[in-house]
Amino acid sequence: MSTPLLEVQDLFCERDERVLFEGLNFSLEAGEIIQVEGPNGSGKTTLLRILSGLSQAFEGDILWQGEPIDEVRDDFLSDLLYFGHLPGVKAILTPEENLRWYCALHPHTRTEGITEALANVGLYGYEDVPCHSLSAGQNRRVSLARLYLSDAPLWVLDEPFTAIDKRGVARKEALIAEHAANGGSVILTTHHELAIRDNLRKVTLGGQASPGERMEVV
Amino acid sequence: MAKSWKMPTWFYRLGSPRWSFEIMGKLLPWFAIGAVVLMVWGAIWGLAFAPADYQQGNSFRIIYIHVPAAILAQSCYLLMAVAGAISLIWKMKVADMVAKSCAPIGATLALLALATGAIWGKPTWGTWWVWDARLTSMLILLFLYIGVYTLHSAIENEITAGKAGAVLSLVGVVNIPIIKYSVEWWNTLHQTSTFTMTERPAMPPEMYLPLLLMVIGFYCFFAVVLMLRTRAEILEREKRSGWVRELVEAS
Amino acid sequence: MANGNEREMSLSRVFWITLRRDLMLAYRRRNDLVSPLMFFLMVATLFPLGVSPDPQFLSEVAAGVVWVAALLATLLSMDSLFRSDFDDGSLEQMLLSPQPLSLLVFAKICAHWMISGLPLTLMAPLLGLMLFLPQEGMSTLVLSLLLGTPTLSLIGAIGAGLTVGLRKGGVLISLLVLPLYIPVLIFGTGAVQAASTGLPVGGYLAILGAILALGMVLAPLAVAAGLRISVSD
Numbered sequence: 001m002s003t004p005l006l007e008v009q010d011l012f013c014e015r016d017e018r019v020l021f022e023g024l025n026f027s028l029e030a031g032e033i034i035q036v037e038g039p040n041g042s043g044k045t046t047l048l049r050i051l052s053g054l055s056q057a058f059e060g061d062i063l064w065q066g067e068p069i070d071e072v073r074d075d076f077l078s079d080l081l082y083f084g085h086l087p088g089v090k091a092i093l094t095p096e097e098n099l100r101w102y103c104a105l106h107p108h109t110r111t112e113g114i115t116e117a118l119a120n121v122g123l124y125g126y127e128d129v130p131c132h133s134l135s136a137g138q139n140r141r142v143s144l145a146r147l148y149l150s151d152a153p154l155w156v157l158d159e160p161f162t163a164i165d166k167r168g169v170a171r172k173e174a175l176i177a178e179h180a181a182n183g184g185s186v187i188l189t190t191h192h193e194l195a196i197r198d199n200l201r202k203v204t205l206g207g208q209a210s211p212g213e214r215m216e217v218v
Numbered sequence: 219m220a221k222s223w224k225m226p227t228w229f230y231r232l233g234s235p236r237w238s239f240e241i242m243g244k245l246l247p248w249f250a251i252g253a254v255v256l257m258v259w260g261a262i263w264g265l266a267f268a269p270a271d272y273q274q275g276n277s278f279r280i281i282y283i284h285v286p287a288a289i290l291a292q293s294c295y296l297l298m299a300v301a302g303a304i305s306l307i308w309k310m311k312v313a314d315m316v317a318k319s320c321a322p323i324g325a326t327l328a329l330l331a332l333a334t335g336a337i338w339g340k341p342t343w344g345t346w347w348v349w350d351a352r353l354t355s356m357l358i359l360l361f362l363y364i365g366v367y368t369l370h371s372a373i374e375n376e377i378t379a380g381k382a383g384a385v386l387s388l389v390g391v392v393n394i395p396i397i398k399y400s401v402e403w404w405n406t407l408h409q410t411s412t413f414t415m416t417e418r419p420a421m422p423p424e425m426y427l428p429l430l431l432m433v434i435g436f437y438c439f440f441a442v443v444l445m446l447r448t449r450a451e452i453l454e455r456e457k458r459s460g461w462v463r464e465l466v467e468a469s
Numbered sequence: 470m471a472n473g474n475e476r477e478m479s480l481s482r483v484f485w486i487t488l489r490r491d492l493m494l495a496y497r498r499r500n501d502l503v504s505p506l507m508f509f510l511m512v513a514t515l516f517p518l519g520v521s522p523d524p525q526f527l528s529e530v531a532a533g534v535v536w537v538a539a540l541l542a543t544l545l546s547m548d549s550l551f552r553s554d555f556d557d558g559s560l561e562q563m564l565l566s567p568q569p570l571s572l573l574v575f576a577k578i579c580a581h582w583m584i585s586g587l588p589l590t591l592m593a594p595l596l597g598l599m600l601f602l603p604q605e606g607m608s609t610l611v612l613s614l615l616l617g618t619p620t621l622s623l624i625g626a627i628g629a630g631l632t633v634g635l636r637k638g639g640v641l642i643s644l645l646v647l648p649l650y651i652p653v654l655i656f657g658t659g660a661v662q663a664a665s666t667g668l669p670v671g672g673y674l675a676i677l678g679a680i681l682a683l684g685m686v687l688a689p690l691a692v693a694a695g696l697r698i699s700v701s702d
Contacts (some may be wrong), residue, residue, distance in 0.1 A: 009663055017458070049701075052565060053564075053565065054561060054564060054565065054700055055701045056701055057377060057701065059377075074567050075567075077565055077566060078567040082561070082565050084558055084561055085558070086556075086558025087555055087557065088557065088558035088559050088562040089557060089559075090494065090553070090557060090559060090560070091557065092494060092497045093490075093493075093494070093497075097490075097493075101486070102562065104483060104486045105483065105562070105566035105568050105573075106566055106567070107479075107567060130497075133580060184601070194682055205501040306694075332542075358648050360649060361644075361648035362648050364644060365645040365646075365648060368641060368644050368647060369631060369632070369641065369644075372632070372635055372637065372641055373634075373635065373702065376701050378634075378698055378699075378702040379702065381698045382695065382699070384700065385627075385691055385694050385695050386627075386631060386645060388691070389627055389649065389691050390648075390649070390681075392687060393648075393649050393652070395650070396652045397649075397651055397652055399652075400652035400655040400656060401651070401655070403655070403659075404655045404659070407659065433639050463632075
């Protein structure tokens with residue numbers, strides 16, 4: 001077996017004197033989608049923040065392409081697209097300016113695709129409108145437009161479908177499936193029932209583990 | 219964060235809260251005895267037997283508290299920063315607890331140095347407060363301690379608080395020499411008093427030997443307080459681990 | 470070689486883009502820029518009202534008053550440096566970009582100085598006039614602020630980075646940062662006072678420059694570390 005893209009070994013995390021998870025093991029191969037499940041407060045967001053490197057409050061090892069993630073931080077970050085609770089969209093900039101800024105910071109992105117990406121998330125014609133006059137859902141879609149711009153192999157998406165309408169959700173799901181089909185990998189949390197079946201695995205936190213999983217549950 | 223490099227094994231054992239707790243427990247009585255003996259000896263010698271100052275008479279004797287407190291307040295900041303750096307680089311829990319324990323002790327010492335300085339100032343200069351270079355530096359040091367302490371208590375998460383405090387105390391350590399230099403320089407520019415504590419004729423041995431005893435005694439006392447606080451902190455943070463429970467049940 | 474060169478190119482590009490973005494953000498909210506300047510003016514007005522309008526007295530304390538007012542005005546504007554980036558998640562994206570965080574931070578601090586420290590410096594002669602600062606001290610006042618205010622922004626950013634995750638960040642920053650401002654204050658006012666009495670000022674300005682150089686090297690690293698800590702909470 002080749003080295004997995006991302007490997008989590010014996011991960012332990014506690015918050016406010018409560019153990020969120022311990023002995024958590026899983027790995028992510030290229031072309032795979034992992035859905036992190038669990039009730040509210042089970043540490044889904046915390047896990048995603050740990051995996052992306054935002055939070056260091058854990059014990060255990062995270063390997064990126066077989067190397068400890070701290071030692072290959074720059075390579076890892078070049079390959080990562082993170083979508084968190086906060087959209088990372090500046091209210092007084094326009095959607096286009098926001099995305100330009102993102103592309104400037106991230107090497108594996110296509111600045112020339114911004115107009116198309118905005119059209120893809122249903123914001124055609126809003127390029128030059130300041131984001132504070134857009135709705136919350138539209139702001140999240142500005143942030144989601146990054147998915148169309150990025151060539152990063154790993155997507156970490158925390159509740160990407162919140163405040164997105166049904167049709168939008170279906171398109172995002174198709175995009176995620178396409179990303180996986182092209183050899184990309186996705187880790188996401190969502191309360192939404194995914195239509196994707198291929199290459200999908202589930203990791204459950206804080207609850208009952210569904211059969212066939214490679215992880216231990218607290 | 220910096221990459222870790224190899225350090226001697228005892229260094230890593232220091233990182234174990236349990237091992238540190240036990241070793242501190244063993245060291246405590248020795249330092250306590252040292253502190254009591256040295257401080258009592260130094261105080262009696264200094265207060266009762268050392269000759270009076272030809273200029274200030276008996277009021278100079280407050281240096282036997284003022285000087286050790288001032289020296290220690292500065293060492294304590296350095297220790298806090300070094301412990302903070304160790305906890306940042308090697309993620310060592312005990313170092314973080316030591317750094318946390320340092321802030322209130324250091325602030326108290328700085329306050330003690332300022333209070334004794336003021337008491338000394340009254341008979342010497344006729345006022346409680348003079349913008350003397352050393353006193354001003356000590357006041358700024360107290361401000362730096364207050365900053366670290368306030369930041370620490372403002373952040374709820376213990377680990378985050380420790381890291382933030384460590385960064386701030388490291389920034390402070392870089393600044394302390396600059397602050398000291400600038401304050402001394404400022405003081406020479408605005409010379410307010412003819413007599414400074416900084417420029418004194420050399421003390422005779424019967425005056426400075428008790429001072430030396432007091433300084434070492436203060437260091438021992440500081441070590442005792444620091445170890446007590448750190449041990450309490452270890453128990454608090456490790457209260458759910460097996461060895462602490464055993465300890466509680468045994469007692 | 471080519472690769473390293475390309476990287477260098479892209480680093481300077483990232484710096485300029487970040488600087489331009491922050492300046493544009495400031496420009497779109499330009500009404501906010503006026504408040505620190507007005508604060509600066511008002512603090513300086515308080516002294517003649519609160520102490521004495523005597524020209525002799527004022528000309529003696531003018532350097533110190535202008536410097537203290539500049540210091541407080543900078544401090545006032547410090548909290549906003551990372552606040553909105555933290556609140557809307559831009560800071561997370563900055564942390565997760567492969568670009569060196571200290572470089573992004575440095576660009577943001579430069580932008581902050583251009584919209585706070587620089588206008589303060591340009592406005593200082595007006596305050597100097599109001600406070601009867603001797604004519605000889607005027608150019609030195611501007612020069613010392615020009616060298617000193619960037620340092621204030623750099624040091625203030627450390628406080629802002631450490632407190633950005635906290636609700637009551639604003640007051641806390643003052644407690645953390647004010648003691649660290651003291652050397653800049655001492656040498657800044659020292660320079661102006663020396664100039665007013667006709668003494669050479671080269672030494673003071675050199676020290677202010679040295680402190681600035683040290684700050685430019687070390688402060689962005691400390692700010693970056695502080696931001697990582699604040700975001701991880």
